[in-house]
Amino acid sequence: MxxxxxxxxMVATAVALALTPLxxxxxxxxxxxxxxxxxxxxxxxxxxxANENKALPATLDxxxxxxxxxxxxxxxxxxxxxxxxxxxxxxxxxxxxxxxPAHFIAGTAMVRPAGDLGKGKLVLDYKEALExxxxxxxxLPAAAATVENVYGGVVSLPYQYNVEGIWYNKQIFAxxxxxxxxxxxxxxxxxxxxxxxxxxxxxxxxxxxxxxxRLMGMYIFRNxxxxxxxxxxxxxxxxxxxxxxxGAQALADLTASGALGEGFSTRDxxxxxxxxxxxxxxxTYDGSWLLSSINDPKRNTIGxxxxxxxxxxxxxxxxxxxxxxxxxxGAVMAMSPKQFGPKVGEWLKCISKNYGAQALKDSGTISGFxxxxxxxxxxxxxxxxxxxxxELKDPVLWFEALLDPKSNSLASTNVSLLTTGxxxxxxxxxxxxxxxxxxx
Amino acid sequence: MNSxxxxxxxxxxxxxxxxxxxxxLKIGPVAWSLxxxxxxxxxxxxxxxxxxxxxxxxxxDDAALQSLGVSVFFALAATAGQITLGYLLALLYxxxxxxxxxxxxxxxxxxxxxxxxAVALLFRSFVAVGENQGPVNDFINFFGGDSIEFLATTSxxxxxxxxxxxxxxMGFYAILLYAGLLDIPDEILxxxxxxxxxxxxxxxxxxxxxxLPILLSSIIFSLNATLKxxxxxxxxxxxxxxxxxxxxxxxxxxxxxEYAEYGYGSTIALVLTxxxxxxTLAIFRSSQRKAED
Numbered sequence: 001m002x003x004x005x006x007x008x009x010m011v012a013t014a015v016a017l018a019l020t021p022l023x024x025x026x027x028x029x030x031x032x033x034x035x036x037x038x039x040x041x042x043x044x045x046x047x048x049x050a051n052e053n054k055a056l057p058a059t060l061d062x063x064x065x066x067x068x069x070x071x072x073x074x075x076x077x078x079x080x081x082x083x084x085x086x087x088x089x090x091x092x093x094x095x096x097x098x099x100x101p102a103h104f105i106a107g108t109a110m111v112r113p114a115g116d117l118g119k120g121k122l123v124l125d126y127k128e129a130l131e132x133x134x135x136x137x138x139x140l141p142a143a144a145a146t147v148e149n150v151y152g153g154v155v156s157l158p159y160q161y162n163v164e165g166i167w168y169n170k171q172i173f174a175x176x177x178x179x180x181x182x183x184x185x186x187x188x189x190x191x192x193x194x195x196x197x198x199x200x201x202x203x204x205x206x207x208x209x210x211x212x213x214r215l216m217g218m219y220i221f222r223n224x225x226x227x228x229x230x231x232x233x234x235x236x237x238x239x240x241x242x243x244x245x246x247g248a249q250a251l252a253d254l255t256a257s258g259a260l261g262e263g264f265s266t267r268d269x270x271x272x273x274x275x276x277x278x279x280x281x282x283x284t285y286d287g288s289w290l291l292s293s294i295n296d297p298k299r300n301t302i303g304x305x306x307x308x309x310x311x312x313x314x315x316x317x318x319x320x321x322x323x324x325x326x327x328x329x330g331a332v333m334a335m336s337p338k339q340f341g342p343k344v345g346e347w348l349k350c351i352s353k354n355y356g357a358q359a360l361k362d363s364g365t366i367s368g369f370x371x372x373x374x375x376x377x378x379x380x381x382x383x384x385x386x387x388x389x390x391e392l393k394d395p396v397l398w399f400e401a402l403l404d405p406k407s408n409s410l411a412s413t414n415v416s417l418l419t420t421g422x423x424x425x426x427x428x429x430x431x432x433x434x435x436x437x438x439x440x
Numbered sequence: 441m442n443s444x445x446x447x448x449x450x451x452x453x454x455x456x457x458x459x460x461x462x463x464x465l466k467i468g469p470v471a472w473s474l475x476x477x478x479x480x481x482x483x484x485x486x487x488x489x490x491x492x493x494x495x496x497x498x499x500x501d502d503a504a505l506q507s508l509g510v511s512v513f514f515a516l517a518a519t520a521g522q523i524t525l526g527y528l529l530a531l532l533y534x535x536x537x538x539x540x541x542x543x544x545x546x547x548x549x550x551x552x553x554x555x556x557x558a559v560a561l562l563f564r565s566f567v568a569v570g571e572n573q574g575p576v577n578d579f580i581n582f583f584g585g586d587s588i589e590f591l592a593t594t595s596x597x598x599x600x601x602x603x604x605x606x607x608x609x610m611g612f613y614a615i616l617l618y619a620g621l622l623d624i625p626d627e628i629l630x631x632x633x634x635x636x637x638x639x640x641x642x643x644x645x646x647x648x649x650x651x652l653p654i655l656l657s658s659i660i661f662s663l664n665a666t667l668k669x670x671x672x673x674x675x676x677x678x679x680x681x682x683x684x685x686x687x688x689x690x691x692x693x694x695x696x697x698e699y700a701e702y703g704y705g706s707t708i709a710l711v712l713t714x715x716x717x718x719x720t721l722a723i724f725r726s727s728q729r730k731a732e733d
Contacts, residue, residue, distance in 0.1 A: 088697065089698075092484045093483060095483075096482070096484045110700075116482065116485045116700065117484070119485065120484065261570060262570045263573075263587075264570070265681070266568065266569070266570075266677075267570060267571075271570075271572060275571060405699050409694065413678070413679070413680055413683055414682045414683070416680055417681050422681065
């Protein structure tokens with residue numbers, strides 16, 4: 001009897017041990033709340049940002065003390081933080097409880113018209129709101145177009161506006177007799193020449209996945225044209241079509257040639273940036289967020305005047321143009337229509353008029369807002385990139401921009417298999433297309 | 441004292457608060473999650489009843505089946521390693537080092553108190569290649585070999601993950617099994633020795649059978665812990681390369697919290713729960729059969 005009882009106790013213990021993972025998914029289902037037509041001001045202007053983003057809260061604090069002090073007195077600025085990796089989870093829970101703050105970070109797919117927040121009308125249309133506030137011209141047209149293209153509406157404020165391209169070391173290029181490559185073949189020849197000279201031709205932070213898919217995506221945009229990924233979204237083309245597979249193959253060939261150096265698939269962002277800024281690598285494809293590191297003399301030992309910025313090269317016979325740079329507007333920063341009262345409106349107006357100059361002045365960050373005040377003593381590269389952004393026409397998106405969250409994740413994770421020869425270009429694109437089809 | 445614990449009412453009164461708390465904190469969410477397995481959606485867009493669709497989806501979902509395979513392989517390999525090394529260490533403590541084993545016990549146990557993520561980052565650095573090459577590749581280079589990018593391959597990542605897990609937990613299992621070995625009466629060991637049982641014979645015929653209950657408990661602990669592996673594989677290589685080392689827990693996390701599919705996430709959790717139960721009950725069954733034999 002005793003043995004039987006103890007066995008029962010042990011079985012019960014085993015059941016309890018086994019049940020632990022099941023409790024991880026428990027959550028209270030709630031109805032999605034719909035947005036009110038006219039919002040009511042909250043008691044504070046609460047802004048939810050990612051822990052990893054230090055610049056945005058700091059610049060908003062500077063505005064609260066300076067240009068937006070009146071708005072801050074009427075509705076004090078407060079900060080809330082969330083880890084970047086937990087954004088979707090946190091915002092889903094907050095929105096489900098009707099507890100979204102006035103201004104908040106969100107996941108890309110959530111704010112699209114078919115996304116959870118978009119469908120529930122829980123994100124403000126900035127275009128309409130800014131026009132009503134008389135500040136409709138405060139967003140740079142290219143930035144507004146990028147936001148609209150990615151999210152299907154102007155539902156995010158462009159606190160950053162990044163242009164992407166290839167940054168190169170002028171001295172290394174000159175020492176090896178290399179001119180800015182204008183075509184993919186020229187780029188391949190340049191990487192071969194550099195590798196032969198014992199220089200790492202290009203560094204990418206492969207551990208994150210996206211620094212590799214960017215190269216593939218840009219090849220596809222140059223080859224299949226700027227609407228390549230819109231065609232995938234709209235079902236007009238498939239990722240298994242030859243022009244798309246050619247992009248994956250081009251990346252696989254580039255990595256197989258050793259152009260990205262040893263250990264590229266596990267290289268993190270800091271290591272990659274350091275390789276370039278200490279002169280150990282000749283090139284890197286990256287966004288203009290790299291300026292903060294370029295402008296830091298402790299990190300940049302090659303000097304900012306020694307760095308050049310060029311477009312991703314053209315693909316011979318392709319329908320894309322070398323003038324089309326990839327651009328993005330940083331993480332989604334939406335506003336809750338429910339809390340969009342007059343005081344929050346004043347905050348929005350003040351931010352849109354002053355953020356551009358404040359961010360440029362404080363951290364050299366280029367945003368998608370107009371710069372309404374002359375900012376003196378800008379670093380050389382920052383001025384050059386700012387100029388390029390102002391002239392930017394027809395920006396293209398990045399490879400994963402229009403993919404659903406699952407396919408987006410798959411593109412970044414599987415790229416390490418593609419670039420280390422464990423998955424063929426055809427299989428990579430087939431797996432991705434299958435995921436895209438499943439999400440339709 | 442006997443009369444107190446023999447009284448059913450007293451037992452109920454003493455147990456009720458803890459039982460109620462356990463029910464609220466554990467059984468409640470578990471039951472809720474079980475219910476969610478039959479729905480699709482999330483707290484924001486609401487839930488839609490989908491019957492057994494999530495279960496059908498699981499068995500046709502390549503990514504889910506791959507993760508299931510990763511979890512089972514990792515659990516079996518890690519458990520075999522943890523228990524074998526733990527048992528060998530325990531035998532070393534009890535029969536070779538005896539009272540002088542305390543220093544070694546402390547040293548071997550030490551990694552068990554380190555955070556898993558820190559250990560994963562440490563091992564990531566050990567096997568790194570390129571600019572910040574780690575000691576493992578330095579060692580390979582020293583003997584004339586080319587550097588190996590361990591984390592670029594599935595087998596390399598798995599070997600690193602297993603090495604990391606064994607390093608981190610064998611000390612814990614060694615202590616657990618050591619406690620069990622100490623319970624074996626000296627008289628039995630002495631008489632077995634007098635009967636000519638020494639070395640392997642003594643271990644096989646006397647020590648293992650007498651320490652079987654603690655050995656089985658250790659296997660159950662280890663299987664349940666390793667089937668639910670999450671942080672070490674996430675921190676080591678994010679379940680990569682690709683998703684080839686992503687266990688079921690990581691797939692569940694991504695499904696529920698990154699893709700906001702709470703219903704399907706709950707289904708994956710339920711499958712994992714059933715898996716833990718099946719493994720645990722299988723061990724009980726085999727031990728019962730052994731006891732009957």
